[in-house]
Amino acid sequence: MTPVTLPRQDRVNGGWQHEPDETSEWDQWLAQHAPKLLLFARQQARCEADACDLVQDAVVESWRLQSNGSPPPLGLVFATIRRRAIDLARREDRRLNREKAAHQAVPQDWFDSGVEDRERARLVQNAMRNLPEIQREVITLKVWGGLTFAEIAEALEIPANTAASRYRYGLEQLHKLTKEVFA
């Protein structure tokens, strides 16, 4: 029996109904990029709740800027996360709450790994924590965010050459710190 595709009545009374392919595109985009965004947000925020809020706010804000309703460029979302994180850090009351929460909260794992890689992931996370923030954010955006230096420069509002040099120095430093696990 041949399946019959019925026409959908998606736009009723001028209202916008989401097409199934758009929804699946959105779900795919989220599945692919949400972990990267959260990894970056976790490094920018001091507690898990703030990191999740940063991701949500940045995704909403970036997506609203897209005139065609398509998922936003990843660089824009990273840049928005960073800006919102700076705003958050400037709010004194939020800072105090966050510091309290940071003392109480269980440290979140930045990386996903099986049992055999758990130790390696933990060492990389610790090494990343020991890097200067300016190097850590460039490495995160390049290695796990998949951005180019031009995109990183735009997201962090720095020259592309600066992004490249921070990446190079940061990667050398990270390599030294994790030599035992990547030998």
Next chain:
Amino acid sequence: MEKEQERFESDLRRIAPAPAPADLMERLRAVRNFSQPASRPEPRRSSGMIDFFLGLRWVMAATSVVVAAILFVRMETRPAAEARKSSPATVPIKANAVQVDHALVSSFDAVAQLPDGEPVRFLCRKWIDDVVMRDPSHGVVIEHSSPRLEVIPVRFETY
């Protein structure tokens, strides 16, 4: 050195970021369902009549701009043209011959005392100011008279 760095980068990439918690994913999915971009385009209408009126809208806007431009140009050129055509009757009165006269009516002195007892003299003069304005071309004469009192305090000299 370059190869070593590339190998290290690929080793790092093999460690994937931790998955986002389920509740965050739900929140992000809800974002898609409950909000939409402000500038999202309307679904395109395919009615021929509507397209015609949409086109007409631009024609009307362009026409109004052209009419406004013509009116502006006419207003700019009109004063010069009308000045050439206008009759002498419409020319405003010119106050070429103006005569001003001050006539002294009276002059007298008055004496008063300040609160501390010091005497003060007031030199008082009463004037009539006359202004006469003529425009021979129109045969117009305008006269105006107004009284004016001038008071000048003069301190007494004390020895």
